[in-house]
Amino acid sequence: MKKMKPSFCCLVFLFFLVFSATQCSAATCQSSERAALLQFKNSFVPNPSCLGSPPVVASWGVEGGTTDDCCSWDGVECSNQTGNVVGIDLASGCLYGSIDSNSSLFRLVHLQTLTLSDNNFNLSQIPGGIGQLTDLRQLDLAGSGFSGPIPSAISRLSKLETLRLSSINISSAVPDFVANMSSLRSVSLGACGLTGIFPQKIFHLPNLQHLVLPYNPHLSGSLPEFNMNSSLVRIWLEQTAFHGELPSSIDNLKSLTSLKLGNSSFSGIVPATIGNLTGLLELELYANNFSGPIPSSLERLTELTRLFLSYNKFRDATLSWVGKQNKLAYLGLSGIRLSGTLLPSVGNLTNLVQLLLGENELTGEIPSWIGDFAELTDLHLYGNKLSGSIPKSFSQLMNLKHLYLQSNYLNGTVEMSMFMKLESLTELHLTANKLTVLDDHVGKPNETLPNFNLLGLGSCNLTQIPTFLEKQNELELLELGENNIQGQIPKWMWSMSRERLMVLNLSHNALTGVEEFQDALPWLNLTVLDLSNNRLRDSRPILPAICKLSKLVALDLSSNLMSGVLPQCIGTFGSLDIMNFRQNSLHGTIPDTFRSGSKLRFLDFSRNQLQGQVPRSLANCKILEIMDLSDNQLTDGFPFWIGTLPMLRLLILRSNHFHGIIEEPETNTEFPMLRIVDFSFNNFSGDLPLKYITNSKGMKIFNTTASAYRNTFITFSFDYVWALEFFYSTTITMKGYQRDYSRIQEVFTSLDLSSNRFEGQIPDLVGNLEGLQSLNLSHNMLSGPISPLMKNMARLESLDLSHNQLSGPIPPELSQLHFLSIFDVSYNNLSGPIPTGNQFNNVDNSSYVGNVGLCGDPLSKQCGDSKPPSSDSDEDEDEGSDFKIKFKTVLIGYGCGALVGMIVGNYILGRKEEWFKKTFKIGIPKNWEE
Template structure:
């Protein structure tokens, strides 16, 4: 019996020892994965090219997918592959950032892996291929991630077969990945188990479905940059499991923040650049888990709740660029921030904060990034910032800070101090900032000489902008050490006299500004060879450059978009920019010859400025073919001849076309009617022969129309539509128009009727180019024009939006001046001189309260000067000479400043300043009320005249517009001369009053 028991125990023992050995033996030689899945994975691998890992920093996981000769291979052991422990089916595939390049084919063996639960192909390059409909075969998927993978096209309907999905991430796959048909609403209706939904940068362009507010399991929702519209469902904010909500960069998305629940799990609330409005709820302070609150560039109003001080877990807080109000001093309104000691990133930019930089910042010892730009901070930059040992990114640009740059700031990676009033020199110990990557100091009052070698010692420095100070940059350096590879260099107005030699070695530049220096040489050949594969912006304007050392057939910067060579002395033929160019500015030079037809290869051209040169020949007809991209065309002051190009297509995007002062002929091309975005048309001073193009009235955005000095003729027809409603400036002078003044047009020029001069803006401000690179200061291309004003031909290099003008002088208009012209109450300049007008001057002219210049000279006007004209307190130029007017000249205010020659040729006029006294005319009550009785008449009038001269208030034509034409010497002469003449006039008034 015992022997039997022993044998049994031995058998059990041996079985227990042998079985594990057998299993181990089998697992070593018998692969776990199924043959068809192994084959599918290998074929999927072979359908792609592996990108260069040294360029992209990716890791090629699929390189481990290999078969050893004579063995079947265990695919479950391959990198990125997960198998089920029981069935050995492939259930997970993670190939994140695995260097894959190629298209996902509809026949891809990937779709044979029907047991997959998780598929992650993020951060690969699928070459803009579409997501095949066969993806619906993977119906067991719970996690799908195709983010950052360069996919495109419409999301297939078959994705709705994946009803088990709890996580879907299609973020930033490509600029063209769409969710239209099926729609966002369709997706939400089918995939009801989602906990994670990330669709960032997809083209959705619809409302957010209300149904999402019922997704009680939803934890993370990222819908940033999707073109979302309409009202955001407020119930989504109240989902108790929601931790992450990102709606940023959806300017068409409206909404407000409701009261929050006490048990909310919200950790990240990200809303910048949306149209969220209203006040922040007090209950926001109950979000105990909140770590990130980013609501910059919205439209929030009201006070910031003090309950913010309860958000003790905040790590990221950005309230920048909203419309908050403050009852207490602004700085103290934010004192609660000093209690949030975990904050690493703080954004309070653009909140109109005043006073010195607050001391409570020093409590935030974890700070690494501070955004305080676009406020009104004054005083010095506190040296105590050096105590914030973790501070690496400091943004203080666009304030009113003064004093020196503190030399105690050591640990910076990015230091942005531009557009302030900082003084003194650049600290010599800047060379000790070994981690410095970005230094931006432009537009301050920094002075002194600075050695370029100081910055070349900073090996990590990529951005250096010193422009627009009073610095002298010494660029000669004997160092043989390696020079940093710059991406952004701003050295404008740095007293450079030659191209810095260190640029020889720069091959990664994106932005280079050497403008407004004293460089007096030809552009060397080596300069045309730097950064040929990276340079995006090059500005060499306002120097003394004479040409190219070796004339290039086409400039070689392959990716350049903005090329600015304005205001130099470039001579010779027209240099062609690269095909990538979107803005080519080469005005105010000495170029000659014809414009090559190769210009037509610039398919991305948006702004072309060739004005103020000596170019000649016919304009390339392809200019009209640029209408899909071209926005601004300025060809003024050249010698172009022939007809205006007539190939402007439907959908034309041109907003400004200025071709004045050439020798162009023919008629105005009717195809310009296709350019519905046109705001400025200047065809002045050419040889165009045509009737008035009343069809321009269909251009709803047209604000400026200049047809001066051509061969336009005939009667101005009735307007075809109620167009021209936005017209602000019209110049038809020096033509051969006949008939009566077009009173029907005066009725529809609505933009000349309403005065809105609350702040000065300029035409073209809305054309600012996008910020191609951080920290740069790309300016916009300003609208400009040439117009006659007060007898002078003036160049307006910027056109104020409030400027309105009508110039119909030197034509053959006849009949009376219509009363309705008095409805144009916003009008600043009215010139109807040198016509055949007759009848009385309408008293309605006195309604033109903003009028500064009125010229009705050399007509056949009769009757009295309306005494109501003395109400025009901004009138600085008035001329009615050579008419048939009679009676007393209005007295008082501006009328006591005008010279006698402005009335000559009217024998019937009497009173000051002409020599004829008014014996038979009794002064009207209006005139009597304008006579000043006190002894300070001269000083009052002098002050009024000074206001007009210096452009004080809304009188701006001398001071603002022609300031660049009138030197200080001339300005002082104006003030001195007219001031003295005013005193003489005042004394003359007193003498005549005493005689009478």
């Protein structure tokens, strides 16, 4: 056979290409598909959130606009061979309306790609008609406004490779059929409100590479044992309820580059085999319950760019494994009990953007080589035991935005000019160290500091409010507490950051007033105002001025010298959570202006000179937890309506002029949560009002393992999520022994009805107070026997029944109270032998004096001895009226735990209890989409 010449072959091939191209260009969409698209277009109206922009589909088929060929329309893709529509991409297309299963869209049966993300389909359900698109490879409905469960029709999409439904409201379980869709390569269901248990078999889909499920807090599940042939590249499960351990077989995921399990419920040890995933770029295990050592094998993960292990329960954690991961840009190791020093090997991480080591136990000095981290934007070293001075090299960190050094032992002098060149610095926190901060650029008008959003200079030995603040117009939080700032608040402060300031703390200083009176404080966005523990004497202009701060959440003016009356507005704030006027010289009545829907949780008017009645409108404060009205001149009967407050936990009416009989409650719903009660030093009479108290679940049900302290959080969002935290405190005094509870544990319970005119017997229902820790009924007119059912009060630590008219024996059953450490029945008419055993062996004589009929140890009178005992008491007390003697009683006090910190989570530095001891945690940004 004769061979063709090469030139002829080339001509033939060229002709073939031209012919093919001609055929392809000639392909147009089918008329039926064009009609289906136009019908689909007409089902939508303009999206009101698109600010007048028409939907993308509005241009389809417009005469004089796009052509009749739908293959050229925006967002439409056709096959070059057949002309069939194979792709629809209308992401962010301003579509508004609904799609049901009868939509003409589902007549496009050749579709392989359907992207409708970031539109608004008006909470319509995901249409089951999608199941007709059996050629579909990619389905993207993320952020599209659909709602409802994943329809079973999707199970018919046997060729589906990508299923992306993130940020739509599914609010149901992931159906089991997803585990049978063997073609799936990517499943993205983030922030969908998923519930139930995630089907574990999905992890074993043969082609699955990306499993993205974050921000589904009610989605439970656990990790399987992984197979050698797994294709997984990404596993993102942060902020879910996934639990259990990391399997040691995790090193079978040879292709894994990103593992994000943060803020979930994982536990156990981190297996050393994780160090075999040498291709890993991102590892996030923060905010779980991992324990044991941090595996040293992590040093082999040299490709890592992100590593977050913060807020776990690791043991013996050090930085010895850090240093070889020199590609790291983000390193978060806060709150994991790191000890030791900042090792020189950490200095190898010169690409760091974030170095987060707060809330640990690091010691030594801050090394100067941190100044070599040229890319660093965030440095968190707060809440450690670091000492020495702040390195001068910090002035080289030109990209630094956030510097948190608070709550350490740093010392020396800090000149504010060292931060002058750091133009990006917006958050600087130096509070709670031993530093002396100098405003050293005074008189240098051409030199300015960065514009701060947050500035914490608490306990920095300031004697005046720094003058550089006058030029700060972007401050959101200013912390100057615990200094020695004297004199008046300067008038220039009224023009500082008027539009931005949200938190102002000038507490624990020596401020005496305001330099220039104003009708209103200028910061209309102010959320927290703390001027407590100063010497502010005149209530003007502060008290009237607060009325215009409509966004206030926390107001603390306690421990000043303010006179005057409470403004009428105090009950009208729509957002106020914490109100503290404790320890001033305020007089007049409490305004009866508290509105329905009040958000008030903490109310303290104690230690003033307030008169009149308890305002009935306080019944509108349905979420109130703390009410302290003690040490005033209030004159009222028992405010029985307070019992309807469902969240009330602490009620203190001590040292007022309350009077009358406290009648039995009409229902069993009064005081359902009450845990701490103090009605002492009033004129209440009648029987003991124990039915009110025994109604409270707080006195009966308790968790003996709980260690959380009672507090109030107020959260804010700056660049991180922050929380101001107020702790509640109590003081107990008995027989000269005083115990301060600077933070009340959640399980703490106390009842003080002392120094009133209660009479009659102690009812047996006192035994129902199973959770009570302190009981004081002293200095009343109680009679009859001591109830043996008190033995049921198994947690009781302190019992004072002194100065009554009780008779009969001390029940021997009380020896079963194993925690009882303070016991006083002095000055009653008790008789018989004193119980022995357990805690009774440690009670001294003074607890029994004034009971001539008692006998046995520790008294000198032995049982059977008729000779009256000599008094062993060293106390000289008037035995006349109960109301003239020098009281020896339990005084349940209450002090607002001062604001102690900027934090996220429940960690508080235990060694420092002042207002300004602040800690911070990182909030990982929601950067989880593909």
